[in-house]
Amino acid sequence: MPKTISYLFLLVSICLISSCKSTPDKISSSEESSTDKMYLPKAGGEANAILVVMDTTDWNGALGQSIRDALSAYVPGLPQNEPYFKVRNINPLKFNSIIQRGTNIIMVHTLDGRGRQSQQMEKYYSEESLEKIRKDSSLYMLPQKDVYAKGQDIVHLFGQTKMQLAAHIKTNEKLLRNYFLKVENDRIAGRLFKVREKQIEKRLAEEYDFTMNIPYGYEVAKALPDFVWIRLLDPAFERDIFVYFQPYTGNAPFDDVLGKREEISSMFMRDIEKPDLYMTLQDTLSQVKEVNFKGKYAKEARGLWKFSDFSAGGPFVSYMFVDEGQKRLYYLEGYVYNPGDDKRVPMQEMEMILQTFTSGLSL
Structure with missing residues (x-):
């Protein structure tokens, strides 16, 4: 409190x-x-x-x-x-x-x-x-x-x-x-965290030197050296988290968080079978503000995502910050696909997961 x-x-x-x-x-x-x-x-x-x-x-x-x-x-x-x-x-x-x-x-x-x-x-x-x-x-x-x-x-x-x-x-x-x-x-x-995917949490810590509380039912959808995507799939909805990081050189792109988000999603969030299909931003409702994220200066972004063919979309929340101990720039995002239903509680769940992020010596 x-x-x-x-x-x-x-x-x-x-x-x-x-x-x-x-x-x-x-x-x-x-x-x-x-x-x-x-x-x-x-x-x-x-x-x-x-x-x-x-x-x-x-x-x-x-x-x-x-x-x-x-x-x-x-x-x-x-x-x-x-x-x-x-x-x-x-x-x-x-x-x-x-x-x-x-x-x-x-x-x-x-x-x-x-x-x-x-x-x-x-x-x-x-x-x-x-x-x-x-x-x-x-x-x-x-x-x-x-x-x-x-x-x-x-x-x-x-x-x-x-x-x-x-x-x-x-x-x-x-x-x-x-x-x-x-x-x-x-x-x-x-x-949400009554039962957790401890094996995924362990993998994140061992392979990436960070972790989050991962609720039961989530799976690793993609794991690359600098990017990991974890999601909960259901016939009626999706809950998704992804984390991207890169070496911090002293030039954090805080002035263009949404541009950095577009760069990340166009690179990593593409359909394997249809490479021309990728995740991007909708033009409306995006908001960026300065926040304190786990004791670190960060930029929080909220807005709407969509597929490039307009076949799906929904809200997202993200945080970009620097871990100076690790010398890393992080971009964390949670987004949902929940057609026909309210998005309020699913987005609260995304925030709760992101807020458990722990990196480096704090593990």
């Missing part, structure tokens, strides 16, 4: 939890008995879905819009508009034991709320907690885990007024989005 998120959550927890009642119906501390949690049901729900428990009138107003703006923005680099999260409002009066098992939940309350739904939301706070909110307008956010179900993440958003809380959310929307991105990515990684 980024330090800024950890610090904020620690600050709020110290200020708020210290006076909260430790019951399932109140904001409670993480010191709840592990024995009690043993009997909780397992959380469930669609990937990247968040239930937002709040007054439906507020949901349809500026406060609800601030939450939608933070969480329902479209993911860059996908062929169709797909949001980071699918958010759904839950009437607090209908927040029953079945809905409480949701994987991701946001609970929203402000002190200026009126009506039965707002009164219901107030029941989740002790009087001591409400008093702290009244006195300190900087408090607005608190995470909890495994409150109603195992494997559950809940974030409480609260404030003195709707306008005040909406302003907090707008100012810190990346923090809120990144919190749920992390917990969803962690869930995906836990499932």
Whole structure:
């Protein structure tokens, strides 16, 4: 978790939890008995879905819009508009034991709320907690885990007024989005790497002096001295990873990452039976930005690929960086072919695999 998120959550927890009642119906501390949690049901729900428990009138107003703006923005680099999260409002009066098992939940309350739904939301706070909110307008956010179900993440958003809380959310929307991105990515990684292709990982380490976590079912499609392609083939889809590297001479082509990508794909990603058929870029939606990749300066690219005959295409994500210890320039890419279905989760899987990359002395 980024330090800024950890610090904020620690600050709020110290200020708020210290006076909260430790019951399932109140904001409670993480010191709840592990024995009690043993009997909780397992959380469930669609990937990247968040239930937002709040007054439906507020949901349809500026406060609800601030939450939608933070969480329902479209993911860059996908062929169709797909949001980071699918958010759904839950009437607090209908927040029953079945809905409480949701994987991701946001609970929203402000002190200026009126009506039965707002009164219901107030029941989740002790009087001591409400008093702290009244006195300190900087408090607005608190995470909890495994409150109603195992494997559950809940974030409480609260404030003195709707306008005040909406302003907090707008100012810190990346923090809120990144919190749920992390917990969803962690869930995906836990499932994805439950069983791994250890022999492929060993081969990568021995032959190439780098490795990645390779999920079960993936196979090596091509292995050359400076290029390796690993993929998961299914009659309905593909998941593909490839890694290219070359000696680093001090002239890294960071100014033209997409041009380097075209050079690599035209050289290595050609059909054996039809050499004129190769992978290339679509002209739209490509985005390149500077990022920190495993502690190294890198360029991240997102966009769309296609075959030169337009017979297939889809999204990709890539990272280009220099490993100075190995004196290598690396280009890593994950791409998917998933016709007719959403690309959001498959692309998260690609990112999770690429993020496990380890090279040289770090092996």
